[in-house]
Amino acid sequence: MPTKGKVKGIVSNLVTVSVDGAVSQNEICFIELGSEKLMAEVLKVNGSDVFVQVFESTRGLKIDNEVTFEGHMLEVILGPGLLSKNFDGLQNDLNKLTGIFLKRGERNFPLDEDKKWNFKPIAQVGDEVEAASWLGEVDENHQPHKIMVPFVMEGSYKVKSIAPAGEYTISETIAIITDAHGKDFEINMIQKWPVKKAINVHAEKPRPYKLLETGVRVIDTANPIVEGGTGFIPGAFGTGKTVLQHAISKQAEADIVIMAACGERANEVVELFVEFPELKDPHTGRFLMERTIIVANTSNMPVAAREASVYTAMTIAEYYRAMGLRVLLMADSTSRWAQALREMSNRMEELPGQDAFPMDLSAIIANFYSRSGFVKLKNKQTGSITFIGTVSPAGGNLKEPVTESTKKVARCYFGLEQARADSKRYPAINPIESYSKYIEYPEFDEYISERISPQWISMVNDMRTLLQRGKEVQEQINILGDDGVPVDYHITFWKSELIDFVILQQDAFDDIDAVTPIERQHYMLKLIMDICKSDFNFVNFTDVMDYFKRIINVCKQMNYSEFHSQAFESYHNELQNILAERKIKQ
């Protein structure tokens, strides 16, 4: 008998229910309102009074409306067919919902029940298996989607039978496994998992070290992120968080990309809906949508489901990681999720922490970021979830709880700077303050030496040093005036501008400039750093500017040209000629 209850109080979407039986924390319940059933989650229990947050509008809800508890927490349904789907924060397939407007209480099954999948067995009869063991695989949009022993199954089992290769729907039995007591379990391709619990089915979680190529120069070259790494992008509105995330999602070398649009604009999600089915993955040549899942809970969708949306996305990411795939998860914006927590916590009249956020905000954020990572599975294969979240600090002030809590846990910091955005220096990632901790890992050094070149890291460090110097001399020039400093200062400043314009700045809307493969990044960094290491002959500081502007101009034209194309090479020649004018030969 499920626990039942009746509505006792209503304040916005916080509803008090008096219950007749047991309920558990975070349990899901449904509140009846005419023919509609409103989904809600238990937040607090006080005697027979249960406080639930309703995921939908509570307009028209009345005292004594019936409530039925479901006996489980908020769950997602996992199985083949998740890819290419557009879900809401509670995993309803948005395309299957009827009508133009979202209807309260409408829900659907997220997978396709009739589709037949081409199943190939992996396990054999007699094999010892446990939760997450691979029983077989189906081809889901060219990804080997593993059918696994459900994560909820504890202990070890023996495979009693396994279906032969063939076509099956997700609900057909593909294996029977037997536990130690001889009890049989029929396994099909569907499993469920509560979103707030991490799926921990791996053997170990080593430090991540493999470069995750994003095609964005200021990331790959200057602040690299790795497969299984974490990063965050704080920035005031309009500084380029979403454009940057979208660029990464289009270009990154990942098997699966999950976009959690959390409390942001609907039109930005529409952009993904429109572009992803048309654009190709630069690494495989297949349509982006084939590898992508979109979880959209935009700012006008129910606030309470915002929090659910990031967990839904993370749980799906963990599911694919357990198949040995490289998953890239992006959430835009984690601040909206934090705000949703704040709204609820205030409504429950909890003791507020800084800026009225809940006291345990830091712990919630840390816990979430820790679910990503690079893992060794029990079968020795590896998988990863790389997580990049955006943060929207109030008033652009980074001294606020969400930014500070995130900074403690994310290993890459891509800080967007208002002044850079204002002067259209995109991506507006502050080159001095941003960092990647991975660059300090010896494992990364070793990997990158092999993948790119043994000189890479030192070249990158030289670049960073020069940028720092450039900033220092610029401040000097600002204080002392153009002719109050030696000409050398101007040369240093313009070398840092050269790096800024050619390496750091990148036009996300230009077909060629938008994506720079790592080989091309290597070529350009070497080219630019060679120029920066050269000495030039100048008497007058005004000549320095004119000269470097010409260099910058030619190098930018190179960035806009197909790599090693005729145009590219002719700009390169032009560059050599300009350099020959003033370079001092050693």
Add this chain to the structure above:
Amino acid sequence: MTTKAFQKIYTKITKITKATCSLHASGIGNDELALVNGKLAQVVKILGDEVTLQVFEGTEGIPTDAEIVFLGKAPTLKVSDQLAGRFFNAFGDPIDDRPEIEGEEREIGGPSVNPVRRKQPSELIATGIAGIDLNNTLVSGQKIPFFADPDQPYNEVMANVALRAKTDKIILGGMGLTNDDYLYFKNVFNNAGVLDRIVSFVNTTEDPPVERLLIPDMALTAAEYFAVDKNEKVLVLLTDMTLYADALAIVSNRMDQIPSKDSMPGSLYSDLAKIYEKAVQFPAGGSITIIAVTTLSGGDITHAIPDNTGYITEGQLFLRRDSDIGKVIVDPFRSLSRLKQLVIGIKTREDHPQVMNAAVRLYADAANAKTKLENGFDLTDYDERALAFAKDYSDRLLAIDVNIDTTAMLDTAWKLFAKYFSPTEVNIKQEFIDKYWKQKQHE
């Protein structure tokens, strides 16, 4: 609003605060409307048999034995083509001395559009103002506010934009409008001969501030009627959203909620997003575009109201007086149209994106030169040229009195580039330099 005979009448109020009153009642729905001695109120909290009502015009003078009638519904608006040309108050009652309209009664503040049922905006809205069309191009289905200090002519600019934009309906949502501004809008629309395309919902400074909380939802319910039922292109003007947010703060404060930044309610972001996200392009051709006004205090955009707005809207148009030319301009630094890349260089000439960026970069160089000058340093030749360029650029393109088409704006920009700079200084793709530089130099 009239009461019906069968409605149960309550006469015992148990609690009164500045904004709310409570009573014992049963069978009441959340968000339901009620009349308290004829004053409109809405259910904001139900605890057992205690119902708390927010009285829109405040509780001054309400006695404990006031007559309370529940209306059994959330706020509604009657929609039909008869809306066109009419003026209403925040409750949707006519204020133009003409009869009530007939139509289907719809709840305001209705559900959101399923994101997969939206179409990507792609239609350019031309305004003739280069600070908008060249640098911050508007697109139908967009939501964008003017950020302006109270002394800027934002309502005039907005009225201009509305009249030049090709739309089927213009819906004005006025919140805390001064009577003068109300008459201004009425006059402008009347003189332009477009009154039959306009629907207005107006709350003036003379009306109780809390009432204006209903204005955006009223305006947008009317907008949805025309955009969804009639496939029309609708432009919604919301002015002044800062006064709307102030009303939100009044209510949450009176209800003892914990304020967050700048005394605003913690839910400000979600409250504003629910309004602005009604902007949409439908596949069937209808659209809702929202142009709003957010007044600033001393140009401070870090205040919670503009800050949250900026995070929600698809850009902002920042009005500022440029003392060098003595005119109001659309500031190219703080302004942004996030949807511009859907149309510039596609619906406009190919060189648009690059020209736009180059001009703003050069304008930024001029700003640096100005700082140098102010700090008493010598200017280089380049600095001098940048400054001269900036003045010309501001006067001929950024000023809000400009009214030319986009191609003319681009040509003007090329002329200014050629006048002050060499091709390598503007950082534009060579193919465009080849095509547009020389040809413009001699004109």
